Amino acid sequence: MYQQKDYYFNKAKKEGLRARSSYKLIEIQKKYKLMKTNDNVLDIACAPGSWLQVIKKFTHGRIVGVDLESIKPIDGIEFIQGDIRDKKIQRQIGNNYQVVLSDIAPKTTGIRDKDQYLSLELSRVSFLVAKEVLQKGGNFLVKTFQSQETEELVKEIKKEFDFVKRYSPASSREGSKEIYILATGYKGKKINSKKEELSVSKEE
């Protein structure tokens, strides 16, 4: 277990990447080509910024990152500090994205059920934001802590995208309960999607 942790930790340090999680995105991108050269990409929960560093290598389009925590600036990247559940923050994000990525994770409490519940809520908000800001045909990737309810979220996502898959990166920590749901080919915005978003959004 520690051998694997040290491997990706050291590799990231050597390659100037801000976190080991960068390798999960590199792995997924190599396999599924979620991003293309001129795509606009939204990175939800981007701190400390290692996914942003990776995204920059794959697109010349607009790149926007959002997180509760601040990040050290990265050239050419727009950063918004705030809570993704906050409607004011959602408005600042704008739209016209071809790709939405979310590596979101709650501050864990150590209570498994609670952590899974918090994770699912944040993953679901990421999905609802993606539905608002993605262009038709767009791609979406979201992390979630696996639980019995994961399947519900997968089902919801399946209704909106042509192709949906659960994926556990080889570069995730051994024993990790996280999985990624990746979805390609957004079918496009529906008239009633705004209502759904309002029901889970944090009040201003």
Ligand SMILES: C[S@@+](CC[C@H](N)C(=O)[O-])C[C@H]1O[C@@H](n2cnc3c(N)ncnc32)[C@H](O)[C@@H]1O
């Ligand atoms: C695993 S880290 C993301 C790592 C990032 N992908 C990278 O490679 O640098 C999870 C992030 O989710 C953020 N987060 C958790 N809840 C959030 C929320 N409600 N709104 C915005 N960001 C949130 C945390 O602040 C944390 O930085």
